[in-house]
Amino acid sequence: MLTTVLGVLSLAFASPAAAEWVRVETPHFVVFGQAGEKTTREMAAEFERFREAIARVMPAAKGASPVPTMVVVFRDQRSFAPFAPRFNDRPIKLDGYFQGTETDNTIALSLEKRESALRVVFHEYTHLVVAGAARGLPAWLNEGLAEYYSTFQLRDDGRGAITGRAILSHLQLLNTRTLLPLDELLSVERDSPLYNEGERRSVFYAQSWALVHMLMSGEPSLSEQLAQYVRVTAGGTPARDAWRQVFGSFDAIGLLKSYVRRETMQGFSFRFDERIRPAPAVTSAASPSEVEAVLGMLLRNIDPAEAETRLRRAAALSPPSALAHSMLGFVRADDAGADAEELLLRAAADRRDWLAQYYTAAGLAHLAAGSPLRPDARGIEAARSALGVVMQARPDLAHAHALMAYVADPEDAVLSAARARAMAPGRPDYVYLEAQLRSNLGEFATARALLAPLLTPSWSVDIRNRARTLMGQIVADEKAREDPPAPQTTTPPRASGDELQIDGLRPARTFAAYRELRAGESRLEGTLHRIECARSGAVTLQVRADGALQRFTATALREIDFITYRDDQRG
Incomplete structure (x- = not known):
């Protein structure tokens, strides 16, 4: 189920800094609205009642979503267009869309065509519900069910509902x-x-x-x-x-x-034993900094450069906002930005907003998970403290427990990962996390037993391949512990710096060894961010290194050599 929803009702074209916004909190939603308290409450209530109704219709899907979900609602297509997905740099004509990541979910829609927009939202929400209730559904059934429930409509003031229209x-x-x-x-x-x-x-x-x-x-x-x-x-x-x-x-x-x-x-009509009542709501003022930050987060996967510009503008507004600093710090941590920890620690100091604390902890945990910018003891303690705030406010948020596994002591980390896995059995990454942690502690049999179900055909090829790779690593670790290798007499060449980290949990047994540079060559080590293919045939690689994106262009794909050191990758 949805755990948290941020809704932004953009009903004017004034800048967020100039507009008056309210923040409405219900048990499962956080709604930012520019349309006044009444309309903002109505939108929050509609999502809250749908969440409750679909839980009654599909009892197997009563569990909460493991991550917060942000919903951004605009008055019309004109205000929605700057935040819509793009193709060839032009907004795609949509009434709404959904994007999910391992950290949060985002739904955006325009109220100009409210019914069709809500159909998009309910369709994607059903995917979230079905994923928690039944895994491995064929594509036709997954999409067919989502479309069937997308026509959901509450009836008789919450006493019944109809779907399948x-x-x-x-x-x-x-x-x-x-x-x-x-x-x-x-x-x-x-x-x-x-x-x-x-x-x-x-x-x-x-x-x-x-x-x-x-x-x-x-x-x-x-x-x-x-x-x-x-x-x-x-x-x-x-x-x-x-x-x-x-x-x-x-x-x-x-x-x-x-x-x-x-x-x-x-259609299919439902009658409920008890009326679905409007959820209690608490309203407060939302600062321009908070609103600008929410809009910036919406652009993360659409226009990363514009997203960062908005987030930096949000963080610079007065009065300062912990939410803006946490969201900017989270994005900078994802990009390995040198200023990420400073921003996150600044946000951590203000413990009043659990949502700001969530993004603070997510950013610090990301830095702890093998980043070259690993936080010091102060950052680790700040992440633990932030997660304490989150768990108190939203105890059913599974990802908060998964994040704790990255910053807790080894024994506590295993318990946190196990708790996250139990709360969200549809998240295989929580299984990987717990299996790796248990392997680190020498609990090899338990680690293998956790991974074994992921090797069955009911999971996707990608999930099976990752489970198989991790299983092989665990078997190798167990064998190495039983029969340690003889000490080497020579040291193989390796890159400078600490040992590489796998998911930030343990040292890897691999190292980088490159050939000698030839005349006219240079070397850059970083993360492949994007591949752009032009109509002319030219190919541009975007590589992120030292917190910045660098571009390398070849006139044709055949001029680029891709080399893998993994035996499960071909082509």
Whole structure:
């Protein structure tokens, strides 16, 4: 479930510094609003009641989201456009969007087309819910369920709800296009061309929604069989094999063609034993610095340079804001900026805002996780103290416990990682974290047992590969402890500095050894940030080193040599 939502209602074009904003806090949301207390409270209440209703509809998904979620709501498309995702430097025409990271979630929408915008929000929210309730769902079912619940509407003043309402745009498309064959629909994965190609992607979404709708709301209802299908696929059975196992020779496409041509479609109505009441809310003034910082965070993955400009402007505004300093410090820590720790320590001194303390702790934990700018004892203690504030305010925030694992003493770190994993079983990174910590303490059998389930087909290839790599590392560590290698008589060449860190948890057994530079060559060691491909064929690599981005351009991709020292990477 959503743990925290920041909503920003931009209802004028004045700068944030000149506008009057309010901050409304409910049990699961933090809403920043420019539209006055009444409208801001209404928006917070709508999200709060949806959160409660969907938890009643899907009992398996009652757990809280492991990270805070920020929702930014604009009055119209004009005010929303500067913060919308871009393609070829132009805003994409959207009513809303969702972005998720391991640290937080962000939802942004325009109120100009409120119903379609909320459909986007509810669609993405359903993905969060489903991810916590059932893993490894086929793409068609994941998207079909999200579209089905995206039409959610509360009824009778919170005493009931309806979902599965007809989506006219989907019906129009399905009645004018050829439906995908069943095997093709069932086999689509997130890296499939069909999932990412414009018009065919629209057909995939529409047909996935229609098939879920027919199974759940058609007559007779096949919702029990669909639930069985979910269990079978979660156990690792491929989507097509699971379909044949559960539904047999059921002519789904033939029936679906008739279903989408019906004059009426029946939704699904819920009645609740208890009315969903408006959540209690506390209103306070929001400073211009806080509002500017929230808008800056919205741009992190859209325009990083503009995001940092806004965050620096927010941090410079008076009165000073702990939220602005924490968000700027968090972004600078992610970029290995030399000023990150100073900004985060400044934010840590003001313990009144748990959200500022969360970003403070996240930034300091990031620095502790293998960064060359590792915080000193003062920074570690500040992170622990900040997380104490967060856990007191939001005890169900799993990621706070995961962050504690990076800054706590070894024994306490294991307990924190285990707690995070138990609170959010859908987060495999918490499994990696606990397994590595237990391996560090010599608990190799427990570490292997934690990783073993991630090697099954019910998890994605990337997750299985990472689990396999870590499993091999743990096995090697165990063998090395049982049979330590003979001391070396010569020291191999290595880069200067401390030993490399894996996730900031233990020294690695690898080191950098480069060939001698040739005439006209230079060397830069850093992190590959982005690859840009021009229409001319030129390729530009953006490399982050020493806190700054540097660009290297070749006239063609063939002029660049990519070398890997991992045996699980090819191509």
